[in-house]
Amino acid sequence: MNYKYQIAELNMNITSDCDYLIKRMESFQVDSFDKSDLNVKMKHSDSLHADGEIIIQDNGVGWMNKENTYVSCARIHNQDDILTVLEVEKNWLNANIEYSKKSGFSITNNNIDYGDFNAFHMVGVLFRYSILNHQGIVVHASSIDFNGKGIIFTAPAGTGKSTHVKLWEKYLGSQIKVINDDTPVLKQKKEGNFIYGTPWSGSSDKFLNTCVPLSAIVIIERAEKNSITQLSVTNAATKLMPRFFLPYFDKDLMNKAVTIYEKIISQTPVYLLKCTPEKEAMEIVYQCIQK
Numbered sequence: 001m002n003y004k005y006q007i008a009e010l011n012m013n014i015t016s017d018c019d020y021l022i023k024r025m026e027s028f029q030v031d032s033f034d035k036s037d038l039n040v041k042m043k044h045s046d047s048l049h050a051d052g053e054i055i056i057q058d059n060g061v062g063w064m065n066k067e068n069t070y071v072s073c074a075r076i077h078n079q080d081d082i083l084t085v086l087e088v089e090k091n092w093l094n095a096n097i098e099y100s101k102k103s104g105f106s107i108t109n110n111n112i113d114y115g116d117f118n119a120f121h122m123v124g125v126l127f128r129y130s131i132l133n134h135q136g137i138v139v140h141a142s143s144i145d146f147n148g149k150g151i152i153f154t155a156p157a158g159t160g161k162s163t164h165v166k167l168w169e170k171y172l173g174s175q176i177k178v179i180n181d182d183t184p185v186l187k188q189k190k191e192g193n194f195i196y197g198t199p200w201s202g203s204s205d206k207f208l209n210t211c212v213p214l215s216a217i218v219i220i221e222r223a224e225k226n227s228i229t230q231l232s233v234t235n236a237a238t239k240l241m242p243r244f245f246l247p248y249f250d251k252d253l254m255n256k257a258v259t260i261y262e263k264i265i266s267q268t269p270v271y272l273l274k275c276t277p278e279k280e281a282m283e284i285v286y287q288c289i290q291k
Helices: 019-024 114-134 161-175 233-243 251-267 279-290
Strands: 002-007 010-015 038-044 053-058 061-065 069-075 082-089 094-099 136-138 142-146 149-154 176-180 185-189 192-196 211-222 227-230 270-275
Touching (some): 010 114, 038 114, 069 114, 082 114, 114 136, 114 185, 149 192, 149 279, 161 176, 176 192, 185 251, 192 251, 227 279
Parallel strands (some): 211 270
Antiparallel strands (some): 002 010, 061 069, 082 094, 136 185, 142 149, 185 192
């Protein structure tokens, strides 16, 4: 069946019968739009293969180069079996995803088929690069709406982004909404920079179809004492770049990504928060944002 979605104002037309994808993306579904920015056709296949010149392993996804398309595939961990194959035109307008269902393999304890999960993830991969053609960029971060102010919390995996956001939820309650707990979009508009929710939210499944002005970016580092410092643009750019999903395999798209990235960093206060997982860490960020 055919479904239409709008995520960070990017219009996606998806033909799929993947129940997991349809459920996860339900809050982003729209009845119609004037023009599709990304068309995706998905189908099951019992025999998957991928070929092309291998060019790069990027953010855990390997890319191969063909004449007019990029090809990527996902495999079952520690096995040779291909689970998902993605092929996308180099203008990022049209893509095909083939995926297999592997009985006996599921995600966590909720019986999500591993093939369905990877197919949904591959749509997220398509989205993160297609949005670069529409002044948006995806960041690995937790993001919140605090009384209409959008705040990004970013750090390497396992450092404590989600833990810090839970402090805000615990102590500020209804004043806080989690926009996305793993991969929100930062987007440039005439009115300024904004955070948008996406349905790709890591293991927490916390996300909203919403948009809020970007007020601050906070880089989290573990420490024995809590402190916060506003970074210069140069220092901020150096520390933040590894947290953004950048298309290293595509020169033209990479130039667009860097332009968007540099503008957002230069227009947004960026703080380095050295912290413990305690209330005081939340309070010192709160004081900065309130100024």
